[in-house]
Amino acid sequence: MVNMFATLGKYSLATVQEVGKISIFSAKGFKSCFSSPFYFREIWRHMVVVGFYSLPIVALTALFAGMIIALQTYVGFTRFNAEGAVATVVVICITRELGPVFAGLMVTGRVSSAIAAEIGSMKVSDQIDALTTLGVDPFKFLVAPRMIAGMLMVPFLVLIADIIGVMGGFLISTTVLDFSAGSYISQTVQNLEAIDVISGLVKASFFGFCMSAFGCYHGFYSDVGAKGVGNATTSAVVASCIGVLALDYLLTAVFFGK
């Protein structure tokens, strides 16, 4: 019994310590985004990696999400003769939730793991120590560009996801469910509010920060060897996904909670 409490206490302390370390690391990284020197080439490189290369997977995910939402809503709403609300439900679901969360999770899976693997490999091969000996702050060179890229490019991806998701719903509604294109578009435009899109973009910015912070943290503290870097990659993706979902709830409560 005593052993059980001892183990529980040990894990609780380790968790608190880990949360503390991640918080300090993230705060230090965020602060370094706003102080010179700025490595614009690195920022641009990561903006391309996060934004441009994630575009196909995010677009595809959003397209299917929009199509599925239209189908499911139609089937469900037909039961109480409310199928006319399909366009409204699609646009609100996509802009408020599915666009930001799906894009966030997809980018997290693709980018957070890559960040952890790249920084982990740099640590193992002494490249981070080399930066220090060159007088370059690793936070400004490695963490800040990735955080800036995440915070700027995930909202951009979400905006694209919003448009493509709504188009997916439109496509299914007009071709399979026999909606009129004109009424679908007018219903979408009429019921869409600025806060729906803005809340999604703000969420996306937080997701971008979370994803890069966890990726960088796990890369920086990865163990040596291929196994260590592999573990760091896995931990980065798992932690980032949980972070994205937790942030999604918190921000939803802030924007739309009672």
Place this chain on the structure above:
Amino acid sequence: MSKIVFDNVKKVFDTGLKVLNGVNLTIEKGESHIILGQSGGGKSVLIKCLLGILDLSSGDIVVDGISVKDFQQKEEYMKKFSILFQGNALFDSMTILENVKFAAAQKHKGRKSIVNIAKEKLLAVGLEERVFDLYPAEVSGGMQKRAALARAISLEPEVLVFDEPTSGLDPITGGIICNLLKDTVQSLGVTTITITHDLRVAEFLADRVSLLNKGVMVWTGHADEMKGCKNEFVQNFYKASNVILRR
């Protein structure tokens, strides 16, 4: 050129692992000093402590009167050094030229001729222009070592540190790199510290040699005095190295 004093340097990691147990050593200005020792003996940790990458648990390292623990002069302290890492530590995302340019830009901030400085250093270590735009993964180990050396000297340091400079290289390339290091050191006239477990490298490069065992300096002297030294560890190390060489 700089004088370096290690004063009772101790390093214990958070895990409780004691790596350095009171290292005392003085390296004179302009000296080429070799630190020999077995793998896991604490050589790399000692160098990381010297470079300020790892904090000391106790003791001090003083370079030209500046302590590694003096936070206010940390930048000035760090600028004295440049290191050739064991695995070269070239940045994968940059070409060979960009690696050297990046380092040169830290030393010569604001100067327009950074590209020329970088090219000059690369040519000085014997690299041809055709490899300048290749990435580190696209060139041989010997070329990577040369590029890493070019990056190290582009900082124009007062102290050059070589961490296992010939490890991972074939004997011919290793020999060429050793000659290059010796020529570079002589032309720059800087203080150098080389850590290695290879006695041949030590005998070739050293003014003086120190042997590190289990976190303590067990012997310091000239390379040619090693053979006649009565210290048991030194004798064993010397004999073992020569047995390996004879095979």
